Amino acid sequence: MKFVLALILTFFASAAHADEPPAYIGSAQCATCHAPEAEAWKGSDHGLAWTLPSDQTVVADFDGTTFSGNGTAVQFSKDDAGYHAKVTEMDGSVKDYNVHSVIGIRPLQQFLFETAPGKLQSFDVVWDVDKKEWYHLYPDSVLPPRDGLHWTGPYKNWNARCAECHATGFEKNYDPKTRSYQSTQAEIGVGCEACHGPGSAHRDWAADRKPITLPGLDAYGFTMPTxxxxxxxxxxxxxxHSRREAFGDGNPLxxxxxxxxxxxxLLTPELYHSDGQILQEDYEYGSFLQSKMYAKGVSCVNCHDxxxxxxxxxGNAVCVQCHxxxxxPEFPSLPLKEFDNAAHHFHKEGSAGAECKNCHMVEQxxxxxxxxxxxxxxxxxxxxSAQTGAPDACTTCHKDQNPEWAAKQIEAWYPDSTHRGPHFGTTFAQARRNPQGALASLLALAKDQDQADLVRATALYLMQSAADEETADQTSVLLADDSPLVRASAVRLQRAAQPPVRVQNLIGLTSDPVALVRMAAAQELIAPGAILPPKMAAALRGAFDEWRRSLGNRLDFPETHLVLGGMALVMRNYQAGLAGFREAVTLDPQRVEAWSMIVRLEQALNGDEAARQAVGQALQANPGTPELLSMQxxxxxxxGMPPAP
Structure with a gap:
């Protein structure tokens, strides 16, 4: 299916670029002066995050080994030309792939195949380094090649979903007209410049040691201040190290x-338990923001080299650096006492229960x-646990016991503890079941400055489905909060306000110093209507253009086209809306919500026969789906059906 190209090209017109940053020079040049750091880095998970295949980087066995399961059969081989995999899919199709590159080194190793020129996909059959065997990443799934979640689908595309965190100076360069990639990177792997910034200006500094005075650089020539x-x-x-949506086309500087x-x-039900414990991979940041350690100024490098x-x-030695x-002395509020002993953990010395992480950093x-x-x-x-439904550390190890037993044991050990007070998790658990009934408690959490900003922002997010004009009014004060996370979440609640009030409350945020907030405000002011003074209108256009460019960097995401389709409907451009939903199902045929909109729009724009054809296409991709069967x-x-919005 083709885009409405004129709309796309106009909508995603390129912005003027700022002054060019320094150039990337490669980790090898950094190593000439920083040999100890380079030696430590080259064997690290960062240094081996993405490598070319060789005897030094491939630890998996490609010597005629095989894997069979999950609807897939694979034969692995190696010769003078490289590493190969012959893949037989559940539909009987067979294809030979060359290993393009290697992801990681431990505890598993994955491999990338180039399925079209420039398009890299991460294969779901991976190597277990400890067991020395092949296994499937999703043991409970059997997916046909046309499924969006299949390894050849959009969600396993390396260029879009992974490369920016495994490369240095990465640019995705997706062409929506041809649905193709011309991605580039300064260096595969997480090199020195991935963290410190492009090194050419620092190399200039090293020549004469004169402080750099260029805008955007520190005295040593780095974009990330040393x-x-x-x-x-x-x-x-x-x-x-976070679950997030990127605004740019690759690595930000x-x-x-x-x-x-x-x-x-945020702490959504898909990613976190109601008390903020990890459910799906969160890559640490969303967890760390909840911690008292973060609140006291602890950083990653206090614990990690x-x-x-x-x-x-x-082991515990990393914790007793401070505890x-x-x-x-960096953290003067710490209690000066012994923690690494049985008087604190009540477990046998040297046992799993005596390890700090097993009680305070439960692993998934x-x-x-x-x-x-x-x-x-x-x-x-x-x-x-009974109120939140979340797991607890104790019964993670003591699987033959229950949380009630664990709670009594802890109370006996710590009868005077001050750590058994109210917790946001009980409010979040209630809100997930009954947002309306939890509104007052959520509002209190959102305004509680003692809570982590991520918790406060999540409280506002959980209010959205039950929000009304009063909610919008009560939370409007948070539009001026110090936290950009809180401001951005408060913006969404203004959707419940009357249009003139919404415009009045949000128009100033289109000039917010933080991009996250500016774009959130632009999204809520998209509907035409208000006539603004020139200065405000210019700020709104600027914020809207910023959001537009952000969406333009994700045109290879099916979910982006759901947003574009919905946005087009708000602007009453129904043909563009239809084009957006059509592109979503072209990229991922299992997006039933997009198919539903296609059927309704086809009926409204082109009549019942067009709608019947659309629902037939939808069911061919999603056989037996109740919603689609009902529409058919x-x-x-x-x-007839209810009209499209």
Whole structure:
């Protein structure tokens, strides 16, 4: 299917570029002066995040090994030309692939195949480094090749979904007209410049040691200030170590403030338990923002060596750097006492229960074999499990017991604890069941400055489905909150306000200093109507253009075209709306919500026969789907359907 090309090309016209940043020079040049750091880095998970296949980088066995399961059969081989996989799909199709490149080194190793020129896909059959065997990443799934979640589908596309965090200086360069990629990167793998920024100006500094005075660079020539402070470095790490939506076409320049480059995922039911514990992979940042450690100024590099990408010490030793009678002068609020003993953890020394992380950083296993620790550093609260439905640390190990037993045990150990008070998790659990009934509690959480900003923003998000004019009014004060996360979430609630009030409350935020907030405001002011003074109108156009460019960088995402289709309907451009939904199902035929809109729009624009053809196409891609079957019955019976919005 073709785009309405004139609309697309106009809508996503390129913006003028700012002054060119320094050039990337490659980690090899950095190593000439920074040999110890380079030596630590080259064998790290960062250095091996994406590599070309060779005897040094491939740990999987390609010597005639096979895998069969999940509707897929694979034969792996190696010869002088490289590494290969012969893949037989469940529909009987057979294709030979060359291994283009390698992802990671431990505890599993994945491989990329080039399925079209420039288009890389991550294969779902991967190598378990410890067990030394092939396995399928999704053992419970059997997907045909046309399914969007199949390894050849849009959600496993390396260029769009993964490369920016496995490469340095990456640019996706997707062409929506041809649905093709011409991606580039300065260096595959997470090189020195992925964190510090392009190195050419720093190389100039090294020649004469004269401070650099160019805009956007520190005195040493870096876009990410060498002495940037804890918060800047946390945000730099978070660019990849978070669940988020990127605004740009590839890597933002290191040093770019997080909320100018990404929309962070909130504590939604799809990603987190109601008390904020990790459910799906969150890549640490969303957890860490909830922690008291983050609130006190702890950063990633307090615990992790940034070049080796390993903990600075093994086991409990990494924690007692600070949590000990000696403490750490950087964090004066720490209690100076012994924690690494049985008087604190009540477990046998040297046992799993004596390890700090097993109580305070419970691990979840993803990708079958990859254990990830929850970085919210929480105090175990089994007393809340009955209300929140969330797991607790104690019964993660003591599987023969229940949370009630664990709660009694902890109360016996700590009868005077101050850590058993109210928790946002009980309110979030109620809100997930009954948003209307939880509105007052959610509002209180959103206004509670003692809560983490991510928690406050999530409280506002959970209010959306039950919001009314009073809700919009009560939360309008948060449009001026110090936190961009809170401001952006409060913007969405203004949807419930009367249009003149909404415009009055939001128009100033189109000039907010943070891109996340400006774009959120633009989205809520998209509907035509208000006549604004020239200065305000210009600010709105600027924010809208910024959001437009952000969407233009994600035209290879099916979900982007759902947004574009919905936006076109708001603007009463029904043909453009239809084009948007059509492109969504071209990229992912399983987007039933897009098919439903296509059927309704075809009926409204082109009549019942066009709608019947559309629902037939939808059912061919999604056989047996109740919603689509119901629409088909309505069309066959001639009773008609409710009109499209």
């Amino acid at each position: 002495r940037g402070g804890a918060e800047k470095w946390v945000q730099q790490c978070a660019g990849c 290191p040093g770019t403030p997080y909320h100018d480059a990404y929309r962070l995922s 940034p070049h080796e990408a390993k903990l600075k010490a093994e 000990s009678p000696a403490g750490n 296993t993803y990708m079958v074999t990859d254990e990830r620790a929850d970085h919210s550093f929480r105090i175990p609260r089994p007393d809340l 019955i309505e069309l066959q019976g001639g009773s």
